[in-house]
Amino acid sequence: MKNKFILTALLFTLSVSLLAQSSKYNAKEAFNPHFYPYPGTEYRSASGEPGPKYWQNRADYKIECTIDTVQHEIRGKQELTYTNNSPDQLKFLWLQLDQNIYKEDSRGTATTTASGGRWANRNFTDGHVIKSITVEANGKKYKPQYQITDTRMQVWLQEALKSGTKVKLHIEFAFTVPTYGTDRMGRLQTKNGWVYEIAQWYPRMCVYDDLQGWNVLPYLGQGEFYLEYGDIEFTVTAPADMIVVGSGELLNPQECFTATEAKRYAEAKNSDKTVIIRSADEVNKGIKPSKATNTWKFKIQNTRDAAWAASKAFILDGAKINLPSGKKALALSAYPVESDTPDAWRRSTEFTKASIEYYSQKWYEYPYPAAVNVAGIVGGMEYPGIVFCSYRAKGASLWGVTDHEFGHIWFPMIVGSNERKYAWMDEGFNTFINDLSTEAFNNGEFKDQAIVPENAKKAQFGDNIDELFNTPDVIQQRSLGVSAYFKPSQMLHALRNNVLGAERFDRALKEYIQRWAYKHPSPWDFFRTIENVAGEDLAWFWRGWVFNNWKIDQAVKDVKYRDNVPANGGLITIENLEKMPMPVTVLIKESNGKTHNLKLPVEIWQRGSIYTFPVGTTSEITEVTLDPDKTLPDWDRSNNSWLKK
Structure with missing residues (x-):
């Protein structure tokens, strides 16, 4: 009997092996127990939380700048206070000089593909011109040695910066504003004057962290940013006929606006409906200021960056943002008359207000006193408290770009992941939350734009x-749109809808945001947090979606009955033909009209690519369909169904 049992088992194993030859699936690879490259530490807990000794350095800035609208030049000086909270002594500091990407001999210029693209330079500048650097430390000032390498600058200190101490850098700089700044900044000519969108404008600290030390990847255009947190105060001196909007709170509106504009600005702060602060008629008539310049003063706290925009062509309107805590913020929109139509930028403040209020209620409260949407040459780019969107956008496209760029306030402005390395952690997460906000906005006015066509889902798993x-x-x-935006968003939808369920997933993602607000999470911190909060080992999921380009292809292989009698119940065999395992949803229909909806966990694939399960049917099975609601991006849907012939 024992030998007969062993022989039967071997024959069964052989038959399963032969059946599985058409499958690419390898259960040992998909469910390999080794996933995390390092255990938890005092800095980063194994549970995904910041550890008891987690640290990060701090960068505070005080910046004064002037805009020269004849030369299109920004001239400025800054006081940068850098705090070393690391356990290390720092002999030198690294800073980012992003304007150097616009030099003709930059690495970004050299590595731009021949076909051009969104991040290609269309003209060249002299980049960041550093006029002087002074270090202030231990009560003395000195001129340090420094070296500029493409978009990075290394400043050597006379004495190492000890743990828990600060150093100040006083830097004078200037640069010419490029016409098209790799779709992140630049200037647009309108009939009423130039619209300037100014970002990556001051020398910014590189991040020094516990994972890599100095993070000094060059700025090449496609990769975005990784920055330290701190407080930023900045002033912009501009011709008095210009409106300036910027990150954070405008500290002196009475000094910069006309009396009428200042009154309307105050009204907007308390109005749920959009208030016109400067109208199209007023822009077209032009302003005759009594003085040559205004100095606009801004302050934003606990931020990783600041940006601003300026133009005498700006229409300006605003409205109140209502936050869950009872606090208020101000939604502002600045746009030229070319964008002033009922289906376009006249709705920008409405869109801004709705987007910020939704994300604040759903995930984490908006932290800044204002949210500014600027129409200009930039197609879509985000900075703390201010975003740049295309002046041509209207309707669904304006909602989409506005909602997307403000969604970035949560990823990566609040949750400060490393965009230079992990675009999927900000663009992808943001695209995911955009889908939910779009569904919610104005009773689903634009929800159709959030629906990904079936063929597009499939394309996201193409071999290339x-x-x-x-x-x-x-x-x-x-591939960037797929790999950074759409596929990671689809991954989170699959995790939410097919693996964890909405309640568990939302709780885990919200906890991730709260844990890592104003901090620097790694991918592993995200993985660990989701797993620990949701209560699932998801190594198989991350392995397939993040680290590999595995496909999903679930198929109905066979339908039988116990003892070949339909009344005894059905035996359904399914197969995983591709390399990614996922839970299975099955719809079964009987000839007597009964239906069965089954949900099978991912563990059915732990031992191999074929799985047979019983169904309590009492009549002939007429149809079996896998993923009947088409929630998974199944590679080949032709094998998802079985129909009785």
Whole structure:
């Protein structure tokens, strides 16, 4: 009997092996127990939380700048206070000089593909011109040695910066505003004057962290930013006929606006409906200021960056943002008359207000006193408290870009992940939350734009698509939209809808935001947090979606009955033909009209690619369909159904 049992088991194993030959699936690979590259530490807990000794350095800025509208030049000086909270002594500091990407001999210029693209330079400047650097430390000032290498600058200190101490850098700088700044900044000519969108404008500290030390990847255009948190105070001196909007709170509106504009500005702060602060008629008539310049003063706290925009062509309107805590913020929109139509930028403040209020209620409260949407040459780019969107956008496209760029306040402005390395952690997460906000906005006015067509879902798993876990500058331009935006968003939808359920997933993602607000999470911190809060080991999921370009292909293989009698119940065999395992949803219909909806956990694939399960049917099975609601991006849907012949 024992030998007969062993022989039967061997024959069964052989038959399963033969059946599985058409499958690419490898259960040992998908469910390999080794996933995390390092255990928890005092800095980063194994549970995904910041550890008891977590640290990060701090950068505070005080900046004064002037805009020269004849030369299109920004001239400024800054006081940068850098605090070393690390356990290390720092002999030198690294700063980012992003304007150097616009030099003709920059690495960004050299590595731009021949076909051009969104991040290609269309003209060249002299980049960041550093006029002087002074270090202030231990009660003395000195001129340090420094070296500029493309978009980075290394400043050597006479004495190492000890743990828990500060140093000040006084830097004078200037640069010419490029016409098209890799779709992140620049200037647009309108009939009433130039619209300037100014970002990456002052020398910014590189991040020094516990994972890599100095993070000094060059700015090449496609990869975005990784920055330290701190408080930023800045002033912009501009011709008095210009409106300036910027990150954070405008500290002196009475000094900069006309009396009428200042009154309307105050009204907007308390109005749920959009208030016109400067109208199209007033822009067209032009302003005759009594003085040559205004100095606009801004302050934003606990932020990783600041940006601003200026133009005499700006229409300006605003409204109140209502936050869950009872606090208020101000939504502002600045746009030229070319964008002033009922279906376009006249709705910008409405869109801004709705977007901020939704995300604040759903995930984490908006932290800044204002949210500014600027129409200009930039197609879509985000900074703390201010975003740049295309002046041509209207209707669904204006909602989409506004909602997307303000969604970035949560990823990566609040949750400060490393965009230079992990675009999927900000663009992808943001695209995911955009889908939920779009569904909610104005009774679903634009929800159709959030629906991804079936063929597009499938294309995201094509053989030429780059894996998510790639540095953005390495990803092929044709693949970036998928690898950074759409596929990681689809991943989170799959995790929410097919694996965890909405309640568990939302609780875990909200906890991730709260844990890592104003901090620097790694991908592993995200993985660990979701797993620990949701209560699932998801190594198989991250392995397939993030680290590999595995496909999903679930198929109905066979339908039988116990003892070949339909009344005894059905035996349904399904197969995983591709490399990614996922839970299975099955719809079964009987000839007597009964239906069965089953949900099978991912563990059915732990031992192999084929799984047979019983169904309590009492009549012939007429139809079996996998993923009947088409929530998974199944590679080949032709094998998802079985129909009785």
